[in-house]
Amino acid sequence: MVIEHDKMRSLAARMAQPEVRGRSPWADARRRFLRNKAAMAGLVILLLVVLFAIFGNHLAVWSNEELDFSVMGQVATMGQPSLENGHYFGTDDLGRDLFARTVQGTQVSLLVGLVGAGIAVIVGTLYGAVAGYVGGRTDQVMMRTVDILMSIPYMFVLILLLVMFGRSMTMLFLGIGLISWLDMARIVRGQTLSLKNREFIEAARATGVSTWRIIIRHIVPNLLGVVAVYATLLVPLMILTESFISFLGLGVQEPLTSWGALISEGAGTMSYGTLWQLAFPLFFFVITLFGFFFVGDGLRDALDPKER
Amino acid sequence: MTTPLLDVRDLRVSFPVRQAGAMPWTRPRHLHAVGGVSFTLQPGETLGVVGESGCGKSTLARALIGLVPATGRAEWQGGADLIGLSARQMMAYRSQIQMIFQDPLASLDPRMTVGQIIAEPLVTHQPALPRSQVRDRVKAIMDRVGLLPSQINRYPHEFSGGQCQRIGIARALIVEPRLIICDEPVSALDVSIQAQVINLLMRLQADLGLSLIFIAHDLSVVRHISDRVMVLYLGKVMEIAPARDLYADPQHPYTQALLSAVPVPDPAHDPAATVVPLKGDLPSPMDPPSGCVFRTRCPRAAPRCAAEVPVLAGDRHQTACHFPGPFTPQEIVRARATEAA
Numbered sequence: 221m222v223i224e225h226d227k228m229r230s231l232a233a234r235m236a237q238p239e240v241r242g243r244s245p246w247a248d249a250r251r252r253f254l255r256n257k258a259a260m261a262g263l264v265i266l267l268l269v270v271l272f273a274i275f276g277n278h279l280a281v282w283s284n285e286e287l288d289f290s291v292m293g294q295v296a297t298m299g300q301p302s303l304e305n306g307h308y309f310g311t312d313d314l315g316r317d318l319f320a321r322t323v324q325g326t327q328v329s330l331l332v333g334l335v336g337a338g339i340a341v342i343v344g345t346l347y348g349a350v351a352g353y354v355g356g357r358t359d360q361v362m363m364r365t366v367d368i369l370m371s372i373p374y375m376f377v378l379i380l381l382l383v384m385f386g387r388s389m390t391m392l393f394l395g396i397g398l399i400s401w402l403d404m405a406r407i408v409r410g411q412t413l414s415l416k417n418r419e420f421i422e423a424a425r426a427t428g429v430s431t432w433r434i435i436i437r438h439i440v441p442n443l444l445g446v447v448a449v450y451a452t453l454l455v456p457l458m459i460l461t462e463s464f465i466s467f468l469g470l471g472v473q474e475p476l477t478s479w480g481a482l483i484s485e486g487a488g489t490m491s492y493g494t495l496w497q498l499a500f501p502l503f504f505f506v507i508t509l510f511g512f513f514f515v516g517d518g519l520r521d522a523l524d525p526k527e528r
Numbered sequence: 529m530t531t532p533l534l535d536v537r538d539l540r541v542s543f544p545v546r547q548a549g550a551m552p553w554t555r556p557r558h559l560h561a562v563g564g565v566s567f568t569l570q571p572g573e574t575l576g577v578v579g580e581s582g583c584g585k586s587t588l589a590r591a592l593i594g595l596v597p598a599t600g601r602a603e604w605q606g607g608a609d610l611i612g613l614s615a616r617q618m619m620a621y622r623s624q625i626q627m628i629f630q631d632p633l634a635s636l637d638p639r640m641t642v643g644q645i646i647a648e649p650l651v652t653h654q655p656a657l658p659r660s661q662v663r664d665r666v667k668a669i670m671d672r673v674g675l676l677p678s679q680i681n682r683y684p685h686e687f688s689g690g691q692c693q694r695i696g697i698a699r700a701l702i703v704e705p706r707l708i709i710c711d712e713p714v715s716a717l718d719v720s721i722q723a724q725v726i727n728l729l730m731r732l733q734a735d736l737g738l739s740l741i742f743i744a745h746d747l748s749v750v751r752h753i754s755d756r757v758m759v760l761y762l763g764k765v766m767e768i769a770p771a772r773d774l775y776a777d778p779q780h781p782y783t784q785a786l787l788s789a790v791p792v793p794d795p796a797h798d799p800a801a802t803v804v805p806l807k808g809d810l811p812s813p814m815d816p817p818s819g820c821v822f823r824t825r826c827p828r829a830a831p832r833c834a835a836e837v838p839v840l841a842g843d844r845h846q847t848a849c850h851f852p853g854p855f856t857p858q859e860i861v862r863a864r865a866t867e868a869a
Contacts, residue, residue: 429648442639
């Protein structure tokens with residue numbers, strides 16, 4: 221009895237010990253990421269761009285719709301960037317404030333990038349994980365569908381969609397969303413195939429965890445590293461696609477604008493000596509792309525320390 | 529005689545194998561991983577399963593737990609047949625049969641805490657259990673297998689191999705199973721840790737009245753833990769006997785060859801006198817030899833072995849051989865000579 225008593229007491233003591241917090245693989249990755257200087261610089265740039273998109277309107281003296289009649293017609297001489305008349309980035313061809321326009325363009329382009337990548341992450345991850353995990357005929361059908369969709373020249377489809385159903389933001393999101401998840405689904409499927417035969421998945425199956433739960437609880441969390449890396453690289457790709465479409469004149473419509481539309485306008489007036497109309501949108505475009513690529517690289521190094 | 533916990537009759541597992549470049553309509557060939565295994569397991573008993581790599585040990589375990597499709601019968605406590613149950617029907621038995629895996633770290637999800645890993649079978653089988661109770665039971669079981677309950681929030685990569693295997697054992701035990709299938713649970717651990725884990729398993733078995741199916745290729749480990757031992761070769765049972773009898777007096781030539789290969793920790797021991805070499809490699813399970821599957825490598829093979837499949841014969845000590853019995857010294861000398869040539 222005495223022994224039992226001691227046993228119970230020591231058990232109680234051990235049960236009462238404060239719980240140690242573990243260091244999760246995510247925490248490890250975060251530490252590695254925070255130590256990566258290039259990635260942190262990229263993150264800071266991105267944060268600044270986002271702040272610019274959110275709060276830029278409060279700094280602007282002019283709204284993006286107002287025409288400044290004092291510079292109209294003599295943009296090349298009067299419309300250059302200046303602090304005095306409040307056109308920090310100068311004006312565009314029609315005398316609209318380029319600062320306000322760039323803020324608006326940044327909002328639109330970031331939105332397109334994030335929505336496109338968001339659709340890719342959600343649809344692509346689930347689609348790929350299901351195809352890879354279930355396997356067999358389901359996998360065959362699902363992946364051949366992806367192959368067929370991929371074999372269609374997407375730029376052509378996108379242009380056709382925009383021409384047929386009219387140019388609108390919704391159509392643009394739909395078009396970009398339609399194509400963005402295909403690559404993601406393929407990458408995720410490949411990763412799932414390699415995860416599927418790992419012993420911890422087998423252990424879960426052996427104890428009777430349902431297929432859906434295995435995908436959500438075991439497969440997807442172990443895929444997120446790859447997905448996060450690919451998603452950060454996908455955002456600039458989406459921005460580029462949108463810019464290209466807008467550059468062709470098919471993307472967002474006036475009075476809305478985007479980086480691509482602004483760059484297109486700026487490039488058109490380059491020869492009249494109004495270089496700032498190209499330089500400012502292009503600057504934001506380029507630093508954002510750099511920012512995303514640096515962050516993507518940093519994430520890859522942080523999440524996959526083995527694959528350098 | 530009590531009703532056995534598990535009564536397996538003629539269990540077969542085969543996998544279709546498509547040849548590279550074959551037309552889609554050609555019939556796939558079959559790889560016979562397990563070719564008609566029968567055994568019984570009493571409550572509280574440990575059955576050791578030994579055999580070389582690729583002889584179907586792990587496939588047998590996976591078939592019993594329903595991870596690979598199989599044919600035959602596996603009666604659970606004289607009642608339901610576990611083979612061919614639907615996923616839903618099988619759920620009732622999954623908490624009774626748990627499994628411990630070979631690679632301790634790989635069998636734990638790296639993104640989950642130890643608490644989540646151990647709780648998973650419990651949460652799956654008793655979804656209504658409140659969180660606090662789950663946590664208490666996880667802590668109690670962690671203490672039972674020799675882990676500090678305070679480490680419940682740690683992640684698998686923060687533990688050593690032996691500790692990871694304890695986590696695996698805790699995960700298997702938490703739903704209070706009747707049978708645990710151990711698929712080479714110690715072969716990835718170093719020797720001193722092996723002993724700890726084996727002793728833990730034996731203690732838990734004694735405390736909880738568990739049955740174990742213990743798969744290993746380390747014959748001395750199997751001898752230590754098992755009540756009975758089953759020797760597999762190419763998916764077939766060669767010999768099945770109480771551990772003491774099997775090790776003291778092996779009847780099947782294959783068992784004798786296996787046992788003779790166990791290193792003896794004695795400098796005066798001369799392996800040349802006792803070790804029986806086996807010629808050649810394991811035949812392809814796609815195309816097993818006719819008659820006795822072991823005949824292509826057996827030093828005692830005779831024409832009858834090719835013609836007739838030997839059946840398991842005997843009462844407690846069963847052997848599937850036409851010519852059972854210990855090797856004579858002449859046979860050993862002859863086997864060594866053919867091996868050298």
